[in-house]
Amino acid sequence: MTVEPRIGDVFGEMLRDALAVATGIGPRPLAGGRLPRPVIEIIERDDGLINGAPAAHYLDGPADWQPYDHRAVDRVEGATLDVGVGAGRIALLLQERGVPVTGLDTSAGALAVCRRRGVRELVHGTVDSHAADGRRYDTFLLLGNNVGLLEGRERAPALLAALAALARPGARVIAQGTDPYGTRDPLHTGYHERNRRRGRLGGQLRLRLRYRELGTEWFDYLVCSPDELAELVRGTAWRLTDVDDHDAPYYLATLRLAG
Numbered sequence: 001m002t003v004e005p006r007i008g009d010v011f012g013e014m015l016r017d018a019l020a021v022a023t024g025i026g027p028r029p030l031a032g033g034r035l036p037r038p039v040i041e042i043i044e045r046d047d048g049l050i051n052g053a054p055a056a057h058y059l060d061g062p063a064d065w066q067p068y069d070h071r072a073v074d075r076v077e078g079a080t081l082d083v084g085v086g087a088g089r090i091a092l093l094l095q096e097r098g099v100p101v102t103g104l105d106t107s108a109g110a111l112a113v114c115r116r117r118g119v120r121e122l123v124h125g126t127v128d129s130h131a132a133d134g135r136r137y138d139t140f141l142l143l144g145n146n147v148g149l150l151e152g153r154e155r156a157p158a159l160l161a162a163l164a165a166l167a168r169p170g171a172r173v174i175a176q177g178t179d180p181y182g183t184r185d186p187l188h189t190g191y192h193e194r195n196r197r198r199g200r201l202g203g204q205l206r207l208r209l210r211y212r213e214l215g216t217e218w219f220d221y222l223v224c225s226p227d228e229l230a231e232l233v234r235g236t237a238w239r240l241t242d243v244d245d246h247d248a249p250y251y252l253a254t255l256r257l258a259g
């Protein structure tokens with residue numbers, strides 16, 4: 001008999017263990033009861049594809065970042081909301097630079113890791129729930145591929161509206177994405193086609209994350225081209241003012257609040 005994973009805070013537990021392995025502090029999963037087991041993020045796609053990626057990079061300091069991460073933080077101005085802060089790698093550097101930064105995440109465990117690493121301002125929730133808190137920001141960060149949080153045509157307008165509700169005049173969103181359409185791998189091109197036939201954007205991934213015995217519910221995570229992003233932004237309170245694709249297929253998109 002196969003058992004479905006127990007629904008839980010996959011991201012939080014994974015980051016807690018990745019931090020324990022990196023620091024040698026606290027209980028951590030051991031291989032053969034002795035050696036630290038590498039902490040792997042397991043990503044399942046709804047066509048059966050399963051990928052694993054080491055979770056340690058969520059803790060990386062600036063020396064190990066991709067060039068576009070550095071360009072993203074250099075664009076930050078004013079009060080900043082790091083949306084999907086993860087283990088706080090970006091927020092920590094901004095704090096060091098004296099930027100007033102708040103990390104927001106739906107994972108209580110991720111926020112606990114941020115706190116232990118020294119991130120001072122943290123909010124548990126979504127941008128929608130935070131919009132009611134009365135806080136306002138000049139910059140919103142969606143880094144580590146978090147363009148994905150736009151999910152697709154249905155969710156994107158609501159997420160962009162919630163960000164606009166939290167925005168000061170002239171605010172900007174700096175979002176990192178990946179153009180998925182350079183691949184010739186039939187596994188991916190076939191998935192994109194199947195999505196389009198179902199009225200979805202090609203790179204609108206249907207995923208769930210697994211860690212040890214835990215799983216998330218299935219959710220949509222968007223991997224889209226800059227052109228598709230422009231289409232999603234059209235008609236919202238935001239204007240797509242810049243796409244930096246120096247590290248293509250990875251890109252940094254800047255949105256500015258209209259008016």
Ligand SMILES: C[S@@+](CC[C@H](N)C(=O)[O-])C[C@H]1O[C@@H](n2cnc3c(N)ncnc32)[C@H](O)[C@@H]1O
Nearest residue numbers: 011058084085086104105106107110126143144
């Ligand atoms: C791919 S990780 C990126 C982490 C971080 N931005 C980085 O660059 O290292 C995605 C993060 O977004 C969080 N997240 C997922 N859905 C969210 C939502 N709807 N609102 C806020 N955070 C969310 C996850 O818990 C996770 O910490």
